[in-house]
Amino acid sequence: MTSIVEAMSISKWYGKVIGLNNFSIDVGAGITGIVGPNGAGKSTFFKLMIGNIRTNVGQLKVLGEDPWRNPHQLANIGFCPDYDFLPGELKGREYLRFVGGLHGMEGMALNDRINEVLEVVSMTDSADRGIGGYSKGMKQRMKIAGALLHNPPLLLLDEPLSGTDPVIRKEIIDLIKDLNKVHGHDVIVSSHVLHEIERMTHQIALIYKGRTVASGDISEIRRLMSGHPHNIVLEGSGMVELAKVLVAKDFIVSVELRPDRKGMVVKVDRPDAFFDAVPNMVKETGCELLRMESMDDDLESVFRYLVRW
Amino acid sequence: MGIDPIGYKPWNGRRTEHNRRFLVIAENIVWERFRSKPFLVLFILGAILVHVFPLIFYSIMPHSELEADLMSGYMGDGLFLIFNITLVSLICADLISEDFRSNSIVLYLSKALQPGRYLLGKWLGAMVVLCLFTLVPPMLVATAITATQDGSDYLGSLAVLGRTFLAGAWTALLLVPVGLMMSALTSKRTYAGVGAFMFLFILTIIAGVLGTFSSDWQLLSPIAVLEHTYDFLFGLDVSNVNSVLLVPMVIMLTVPPMWIVYQRILRKGVGK
Amino acid sequence: MNGRSNWVGLRSLFLLSAKKLLLHRRWMVVVLLGAMVCAVMGYGASQDLADMDTASDMMDLLLLTFILPVMALIYGASMIRNEIDDRSIVQVVSSPMDRRLSYLGYFMALSLVLMVLMVIITAAAGASFFVMNWEDGALGLVLGYVLAMCVGALAYSSLFLLLGVVLKQPIYLGLFYVFIWEGFVGSIPGAIGDYTIRHQLRVMVSGLVDSGSIANVGGDPWSALLITMVLTAVLVVVGAFLLREKEIA
Numbered sequence: 001m002t003s004i005v006e007a008m009s010i011s012k013w014y015g016k017v018i019g020l021n022n023f024s025i026d027v028g029a030g031i032t033g034i035v036g037p038n039g040a041g042k043s044t045f046f047k048l049m050i051g052n053i054r055t056n057v058g059q060l061k062v063l064g065e066d067p068w069r070n071p072h073q074l075a076n077i078g079f080c081p082d083y084d085f086l087p088g089e090l091k092g093r094e095y096l097r098f099v100g101g102l103h104g105m106e107g108m109a110l111n112d113r114i115n116e117v118l119e120v121v122s123m124t125d126s127a128d129r130g131i132g133g134y135s136k137g138m139k140q141r142m143k144i145a146g147a148l149l150h151n152p153p154l155l156l157l158d159e160p161l162s163g164t165d166p167v168i169r170k171e172i173i174d175l176i177k178d179l180n181k182v183h184g185h186d187v188i189v190s191s192h193v194l195h196e197i198e199r200m201t202h203q204i205a206l207i208y209k210g211r212t213v214a215s216g217d218i219s220e221i222r223r224l225m226s227g228h229p230h231n232i233v234l235e236g237s238g239m240v241e242l243a244k245v246l247v248a249k250d251f252i253v254s255v256e257l258r259p260d261r262k263g264m265v266v267k268v269d270r271p272d273a274f275f276d277a278v279p280n281m282v283k284e285t286g287c288e289l290l291r292m293e294s295m296d297d298d299l300e301s302v303f304r305y306l307v308r309w
Numbered sequence: 310m311g312i313d314p315i316g317y318k319p320w321n322g323r324r325t326e327h328n329r330r331f332l333v334i335a336e337n338i339v340w341e342r343f344r345s346k347p348f349l350v351l352f353i354l355g356a357i358l359v360h361v362f363p364l365i366f367y368s369i370m371p372h373s374e375l376e377a378d379l380m381s382g383y384m385g386d387g388l389f390l391i392f393n394i395t396l397v398s399l400i401c402a403d404l405i406s407e408d409f410r411s412n413s414i415v416l417y418l419s420k421a422l423q424p425g426r427y428l429l430g431k432w433l434g435a436m437v438v439l440c441l442f443t444l445v446p447p448m449l450v451a452t453a454i455t456a457t458q459d460g461s462d463y464l465g466s467l468a469v470l471g472r473t474f475l476a477g478a479w480t481a482l483l484l485v486p487v488g489l490m491m492s493a494l495t496s497k498r499t500y501a502g503v504g505a506f507m508f509l510f511i512l513t514i515i516a517g518v519l520g521t522f523s524s525d526w527q528l529l530s531p532i533a534v535l536e537h538t539y540d541f542l543f544g545l546d547v548s549n550v551n552s553v554l555l556v557p558m559v560i561m562l563t564v565p566p567m568w569i570v571y572q573r574i575l576r577k578g579v580g581k
Numbered sequence: 582m583n584g585r586s587n588w589v590g591l592r593s594l595f596l597l598s599a600k601k602l603l604l605h606r607r608w609m610v611v612v613l614l615g616a617m618v619c620a621v622m623g624y625g626a627s628q629d630l631a632d633m634d635t636a637s638d639m640m641d642l643l644l645l646t647f648i649l650p651v652m653a654l655i656y657g658a659s660m661i662r663n664e665i666d667d668r669s670i671v672q673v674v675s676s677p678m679d680r681r682l683s684y685l686g687y688f689m690a691l692s693l694v695l696m697v698l699m700v701i702i703t704a705a706a707g708a709s710f711f712v713m714n715w716e717d718g719a720l721g722l723v724l725g726y727v728l729a730m731c732v733g734a735l736a737y738s739s740l741f742l743l744l745g746v747v748l749k750q751p752i753y754l755g756l757f758y759v760f761i762w763e764g765f766v767g768s769i770p771g772a773i774g775d776y777t778i779r780h781q782l783r784v785m786v787s788g789l790v791d792s793g794s795i796a797n798v799g800g801d802p803w804s805a806l807l808i809t810m811v812l813t814a815v816l817v818v819v820g821a822f823l824l825r826e827k828e829i830a
Contacts, residue, residue: 051674074675
């Protein structure tokens with residue numbers, strides 16, 4: 001795997017406040033989600049990657065180079081921070097012209113590129129309005145447009161969905177997916193809303209209190225957490241008989257029947273063994289299974305499990 | 310399963326009377342100012358440069374009593390007045406501008422605090438902080454001189470001490486409205502601070518320039534206004550001062566600025 | 582970035598920064614100040630015995646001593662500081678343009694805007710005085726002050742822009758410099774009075790005009806110009822270096 005970003009035991013502190021603590025990560029191509037609660041260190045990591053701040057300890061490489069005091073590398077990175085920095089007095093197109101100028105772009109080529117980028121973020125109709133009058137979603141899209149303008153191979157999007165309504169969130173998620181699938185940019189996107197990241201990518205890095213808790217594919221992380229019991233929901237008829245059979249099995253940790261006796265939650269420590277045994281148990285008891293679903297294959301359960309340890 | 314209560318309990322403690330809530334604002338201002346390092350540095354520097362040397366010098370010099378013209382001259386000294394102007398700019402810079410910038414003015418006015426009380430709290434806080442420079446040190450100097458006098462007219466010295474108190478309070482009273490006005494005219498404290506400073510200084514400079522043509526123009530300067538009012542407060546000769554112009558200048562430096570501040574608070578309170 | 586790209590970037594930053602400075606609501610303050618200066622100069626011209634010395638003394642006090650450093654402080658101290666505080670500087674520091682070059686762009690915009698404003702105010706002030714009191718040498722006097730304003734704009738811009746990068750509250754030190762250092766220390770007799778930008782500007786003007794008390798200021802105008810330019814260059818280089826090393830959180 002070609003590494004886009006390599007962080008080796010980096011630490012960053014602001015006075016007495018620790019931003020990142022012995023943080024290591026290896027980010028490959030595609031879309032990678034950086035997930036963590038508020039104050040976990042996501043924005044600190046982004047600022048380190050863009051070279052706005054430097055590490056106190058450790059080594060960081062972005063596209064193979066140290067980002068601190070390396071302005072040339074910024075031609076390959078598009079950054080969209082989580083805060084609002086757009087100049088309200090400018091129009092959208094003027095702002096993009098300014099950003100393009102900062103990247104050494106000018107003339108007709110710049111105008112054409114601006115039109116292209118506005119099309120990508122669906123802001124063509126609003127580009128000639130003042131940024132001060134934009135909604136939150138429009139501002140987010142304009143920020144992404146600014147990050148895309150110079151066609152960087154790598155996009156860093158820090159909390160691009162924060163403060164947006166559900167409709168805009170879906171549009172931005174689809175945009176981010178297109179940026180990778182259609183336009184070929186590698187994207188590192190952060191959020192504290194786990195299910196939003198899941199909708200964009202399965203490659204994630206979980207960060208908590210300045211440390212990497214886990215990184216990789218969500219399912220892979222889940223699979224490796226063999227010590228953590230899985231919760232599986234079963235619904236149907238004949239659940240009482242099925243429960244009696246289940247409690248005797250050695251891979252069962254607990255069985256909790258619902259009051260209406262039409263469903264139960266089963267905690268298993270070996271999900272593979274459980275799933276293998278289910279058909280025989282159903283046949284043996286004669287029950288009718290209408291629903292069987294693992295509650296823990298989502299990112300939230302993975303995260304909740306990991307940060308408790 | 311119902312909603313798990315989060316342990317909310319209504320406030321059953323004492324509530325300050327409405328009329329006294331402005332004191333909370335004033336107290337907060339005083340504590341905040343003295344937690345600011347740059348302000349503390351300037352305050353201490355000013356105290357050393359302006360007050361410590363006179364305290365030592367005047368106490369050591371032989372003197373029979375505390376004299377009014379001595380205190381008037383000491384308080385009318387250029388450096389003292391420059392520091393006063395600098396301090397009032399810094400004290401008042403973010404008092405109201407910061408509330409406008411962060412929109413916490415809405416928070417204040419939605420807490421059943423009348424605009425007038427809000428302004429009173431801000432004004433009182435600024436007055437207390439500034440008086441710690443304009444009133445307390447001169448009182449200490451005057452007390453030190455009285456305590457080390459050779460003569461026996463302590464009553465006369467006490468009278469001058471009282472006048473020093475009035476002069477110290479008067480200095481703050483004259484300068485704070487302009488500082489508050491600048492703070493209310495902008496939401497950036499930098500501009501408010503510079504604005505207050507500039508307003509007071511530009512009047513001084515214009516007065517200096519025009520004063521070469523006619524001495525009446527000197528009264529445009531807040532520094533000159535202070536100096537002449539000190540003469541009045543200390544019971545000195547004021548016959549060379551055009552009191553017909555002095556009184557309007559005093560009013561101009563106090564009433565319109567406070568009115569402007571009040572109007573700005575009202576406008577911001579309704580979201581304009 | 583290559584040379585052409587750097588030039589384009591510098592030009593973009595310069596144009597936007599200059600536009601922001603000029604179109605900001607501060608222009609109302611500038612107009613007010615300018616009008617006030619013109620009014621005072623006009624009043625001075627209307628007095629008996631008003632002559633070139635009067636004009637020179639008034640311009641020295643109003644423009645050189647007060648308006649120039651104060652306007653440089655207002656514009657310069659807040660230029661980069663505001664962008665750091667509201668984090669809009671992120672678009673500049675996350676561009677491939679070297680931060681040192683970006684600093685130069687800010688400095689160029691600031692000093693040019695300041696120069697333009699001071700030239701206009703100085704010319705208007707001179708016109709207000711001499712329109713009623715034309716004398717030979719009036720144009721020379723005004724031009725002498727205009728030149729000093731231009732050099733002063735460069736020097737003060739470099740100083741206050743640097744303060745804006747270094748300090749969170751540059752205005753405190755700026756005010757201290759203008760009013761305490763230049764106001765009080767600068768008027769102390771002896772060599773210490775020379776360690777101010779204002780003194781160097783006055784020496785320069787003394788070589789250009791022969792009216793008013795400023796004409797009697799001792800010193801070599803060319804040395805004063807050199808000292809001011811060297812100081813400006815040093816402050817710009819230091820500021821650029823500090824911006825490059827600054828962590829923008």
